[in-house]
Amino acid sequence: MSTLTARVLGPDERPTAAELPALDRPPVIWEDDRWWRFTERTDLHEAHYLGVYGADGDLVALAPLLLTRDGGGLLFYDVPKMVGDLGAFGDPDRLPEGDRARWEEAVIGLPDARRGQYPSLALSVFGSHLGLVHAAGRTPAERREVLGELPRLLDEAAEQLGCRSTGLLYASDEQAALIGPAAEARGHTPAALGAESVLRLNAPDWDGYLAALTSRKRTRLRRELRDYSEAGFTTVIRHGADALTGAVVDLQVALRAKYGLPGGRARVERDFDAIRETVGDSCLVFSAERDGEALGFVLYLRAGNALYARTAGFDEDRARGVYFSLTYHEAVRWSLANGVREIWYGLAAYEAKRLRGCDIEPRRGWFRFAGDGHRTLTDTVRLQGVSEDERLRSLGPTAPPHKETEPTCP
Numbered sequence: 517m518s519t520l521t522a523r524v525l526g527p528d529e530r531p532t533a534a535e536l537p538a539l540d541r542p543p544v545i546w547e548d549d550r551w552w553r554f555t556e557r558t559d560l561h562e563a564h565y566l567g568v569y570g571a572d573g574d575l576v577a578l579a580p581l582l583l584t585r586d587g588g589g590l591l592f593y594d595v596p597k598m599v600g601d602l603g604a605f606g607d608p609d610r611l612p613e614g615d616r617a618r619w620e621e622a623v624i625g626l627p628d629a630r631r632g633q634y635p636s637l638a639l640s641v642f643g644s645h646l647g648l649v650h651a652a653g654r655t656p657a658e659r660r661e662v663l664g665e666l667p668r669l670l671d672e673a674a675e676q677l678g679c680r681s682t683g684l685l686y687a688s689d690e691q692a693a694l695i696g697p698a699a700e701a702r703g704h705t706p707a708a709l710g711a712e713s714v715l716r717l718n719a720p721d722w723d724g725y726l727a728a729l730t731s732r733k734r735t736r737l738r739r740e741l742r743d744y745s746e747a748g749f750t751t752v753i754r755h756g757a758d759a760l761t762g763a764v765v766d767l768q769v770a771l772r773a774k775y776g777l778p779g780g781r782a783r784v785e786r787d788f789d790a791i792r793e794t795v796g797d798s799c800l801v802f803s804a805e806r807d808g809e810a811l812g813f814v815l816y817l818r819a820g821n822a823l824y825a826r827t828a829g830f831d832e833d834r835a836r837g838v839y840f841s842l843t844y845h846e847a848v849r850w851s852l853a854n855g856v857r858e859i860w861y862g863l864a865a866y867e868a869k870r871l872r873g874c875d876i877e878p879r880r881g882w883f884r885f886a887g888d889g890h891r892t893l894t895d896t897v898r899l900q901g902v903s904e905d906e907r908l909r910s911l912g913p914t915a916p917p918h919k920e921t922e923p924t925c926p
Contacts, residue, residue, distance in 0.1 A: 518661060519571035522669040524581070524676055527556045530565040536578060538649050545798065545819040546643035552580060554794040555642050560589045566639065566673050568662055577662045579648040580641040583677060586634055592644055595683035595883060596633040599897045600626045605709045606900035607907045615899055622896040629889025633681040637674045639666070640685035643824070644712070644863055644879065648691075663694035667702050667882065680887035685709060685879075692880040704882035705894050707901025711876045711908055713861040713869035715848070722849050733873075737845055744841035748806045751846045757796025760788045763810040764801060767829030774832070791815075791826075802846055804830075804838045811835040814843050822858040823851060844872050866911055878908055 533540035533549035545551055556563040561582040568577040582593045591597055591604050598604040600623045608619045641647030648666070650659045666684060674682045686709060687695055696706060719725035726734055754761070768784045791799065795817055804812035812830040816823040830839060847859055861869055866876055881901075885893040 518665050518668075520576070520662065520665045520669070521569050522672060523567045523569065524673050525565040525567045527563050527565075530567070531575060531578065536575065536649070536651060538652050539578075541819070542649070543820045543822065544645070545795070545817045545822075545824045546641050546645035546647060547649050548795070548819065550794045550798075551643070551817075552641065554790050555580065555582075557790045557794075558590075558642075560584075561593060561638075564673075564677070566669060568665075568669060575651060576654060576658065577648060577650045579639050579646070579666070581673060582638045582640065583679065584634060584636045584638070587630065589636075590642075593638045593640055593642070593683075593685070595636045595638050595681050595685075596630040596885075596893065598683070599630070599883070599893050599900065602900075605707070605904045607903045608899065610903045610906040610910075611899060615902065618895065619899045619903075622892055622899070625889065625892045626896060629892040632888030633885055633890075633893065634887075635677065635679045636681040636683075637670070637677060637679040638683040638685055639670050640683070644686045644710075646685065646687045646691060660694055663691055664698045666695055667699040667704055671702060671884070674884075681883070681885045681890075681893070683881055683883050685881040687880045688712075689878055689880065695882070696880065699882035702884075704884045705898050705901075707881050707883060707897050708905040708908060709879045709881045709901075710863040710904060711866060711878045712863065713866060713874040713876055715844075715859040715861065715869075715872070715874045717848065717852055717857045717859070719852065722852050725848060725852060729873075740837070740841050741845055743837055744804075744845075747837070749804045749811075749835075749838060749841075750806075751842060752803045752805050752810075753850060754801045754803070756799055757792035759799045759801035760792055760796075760815070761801075761810070763803070764788070764813050764815070764829070767810065767813055767831065768827065770831070771829040802842055802850070804835060804842045806834075812838045812842055814847065816847070816859075818856070821856055822860060823847065823856050824860045825862055840868075840872070866908070870911055876908065876911055878905075 539549035542548055561584055564581040564583055566579045566581055567575055570576045584594045587597055591601060608616060611619060670682055670684055684695065684699060700706060719728055765784055765788060769781045798817045800816045800818050802814045803810040812835045814828040815826045817826055851859060861874060870876055883897045
């Protein structure tokens, strides 16, 4: 029997990077103490942490917890809201006829079923990442033990916080191999949640990158860059907190308004202020500019040799065709010249990302519902996960698991 125990910690109680060196500038930005401070500033969830302790009482791992009180959380971390919402994951048109009929029957009762599932708890962090951080010096076997015990420890945390539903979200296949059996043994329902898209740059420079492309891809890339240039665009790259200019805010506000997203300018300004004050020195903004005016941007966060795409915005009337040139080609060219060897583009739009060379790495989750309507939610999320898995299978072979290496002590 495992001797691991856990404690729910508030933001003021959790170890900082000084106390847990694994949080100090790790290779994954979503596991950085600074990013967790950004997450703590949200008003859509309550930020808590799961502290995992060994037999001697020492902290051996730490994971973020996002608690949602009433269904007003961000879609990708509000567990009941995710169920049945295809904006989160799933493609029920891919289900066999019988399962499709069961899906259509189940979703009718979702609004009522969701209401009985709050408060709800998700083990994950913004960035669609599991967020689990192991203390430095832990052996692979010790880290595997933590993964296998996560479902039990999450259940205990949910009970302590009075939660009626939980989600253990965005695990890699390597993590899922250990979490999955333990989660399902405890009655958690598994689901494919999509896939991370990672462009790994193995060429020594831009010319080498071009030479490694197929003739067809190289022709398309050159055409897109030529069209970008002939339309009068140049790429301006800004670093640091000051890269989040007023023009970037304007583009983000306009894009959110176009798609009916809530919050308006006040929310965008507040989020960007929080980014400046936490991970500002890791910001990298690529802007597509014409006559000195920014008509498109992509915000990346840099951690070590990787860029992580955070958000983007484009004037869709005046910057047609700019997206791929700026987001992929210009980002790759800069990365190869500046020591970046991975670009993480996040979930969704898999076909386009795969076409441009990204590895597609599945992300898995496990759901548990205990309140009124739990059967409806369980049936729905099971079918939703099956349909998302079918979507990923249709893309062809996914990348082999990206092996986690044991971190060295700073």
